[in-house]
Amino acid sequence: MRDIAKIAGVSSATVSRVINGSNLVRPATAERVRKVIDELRFVPNGSATTLKYGRSCTYGLIIPDITNPFFPEFIRSFEAILVENNQDMLMATTDFHPTKMQQTIRRMLVRKVDGVALLASEIETEPIESLIHHRVPLVTMDRRLVGPGLSDVLIHNEPGMNQAVEHLKQLRHRRIGYIGGSGGPTISDHRLQAFIKAMKHADLVVDETFLREGNYRVSGGEAAMVELLALKRRPTAMITANDLTAIGALRVAHRQGLSVPQDLSIVGFDDIELSDIVYPPLTTLRLPRRELAETFYKALKSSESAPGEMGKQYAVDTALVVRSSTGRAGKVS
Known part of the structure; x- marks a missing residue:
């Protein structure tokens, strides 16, 4: 980073701000710094960033079943939102198994994720309590329960x-x-x-x-x-x-x-x-997967700055899509 700062004619702090997407750097300066970064093929050290700022810029995503197309479709939308906001995703599947859930939570804690999106309501309370204890914000899907550090996205x-x-x-x-x-x-x-x-x-x-x-x-x-x-x-x-x-x-x-x-x-x-x-x-x-992903991101971002505060209840609506598998009832006995 010092080399980049010297070549671009800026301070190391300015280089750091550009890498972390700060809006405090003038566009022309930011563009000059990014050009030097590209030329030197510089890759920031994520572990060092986590140690320095206590944030990993990574959200955890836990799903129950990767073979259900609903979840890959959600992952696509959620990951796109994270990329737009210069953040990463750590994903895991549980296959509806309590032991895998516990192992997954430990992985999330070791990686110091900034929050966890949990797209399953069929879970024990112990893994949730572990996240809350370590002040990692958690957002669940349709559990219809909120608490300190715990938000929920209700499906209408x-x-x-x-x-x-x-x-x-x-x-x-x-x-x-x-x-x-x-x-x-x-x-x-x-x-x-x-x-x-x-x-x-x-x-x-x-x-x-x-x-x-x-x-x-x-x-x-x-x-x-x-x-x-x-x-x-x-x-x-x-x-x-x-x-x-x-x-x-x-x-x-x-x-x-x-x-x-x-x-x-x-x-x-x-x-x-x-x-x-x-x-x-x-x-x-x-x-709607995009709206659901946006709601999860909004909930996680809202909780990130105050992980111990009372969570919120969010909601996403459903609507009928009529195709060809429904028709007029015939004569029945």
Whole structure:
């Protein structure tokens, strides 16, 4: 840095400000310094920066399942935002395993991340407490709990779910089922409750024999749909906890010779890119990834300067996207 400062005719402090994206340096000076940096192929020492300022300019991101396309799509948006703001990302997956979660938290603490975004609600409280104890801000997804150093991004399921149920009702569906994710106080339960409320709001009866748990994956949707289609009195339409579950249900319907949407209508949740590629293209509830990523970044940035203060509740809305997997209910027995 001293060499760069000497060649550019500025102080080492000015070089540091340019590297760290400070707006206190005049544009012409900053451009001259960046040109010298490029010519010398200088790469800042991240570890030294962390030691000096106590900040790593890195956010941790923890996701439960990298095989679910929803998460790579979120990662793409979140990473783009970090790059725009000259920050880095340390990512880890847990595969819904408590031990992996604990190991991941230790990695985040060792790397001295400036905050952690946790996109899973199916977690124990101990890892969270470890982050809070070390004054690392944490932002969760749809846990609906906030506290000192803990913020949350709530998913407003109700707007999209009301639209989905009303859409099916307009198509003369009355026997509407639901396939969720894993049981417990989770994102899946929030979506199930939104489904039940939407059915009551539409003056439709919730038939408990049409309710099933899945696992957020294609296999869970397949297993649940096999059970539902084995019923003597079948549902005519299904809403699912995510798009992979809906795709699993769609595959079983095809295997059993049913036509979608003529014999069965299916609605997903998330609006992953794959939902517009499967046949028929999937009607689904859109959870906008860019907006979700921006909200997580906003929450992390807000907590960074005061990690011990009370966190905030943020929210992202859902909305129905109508494609070809829903249609008018046929004659049913």
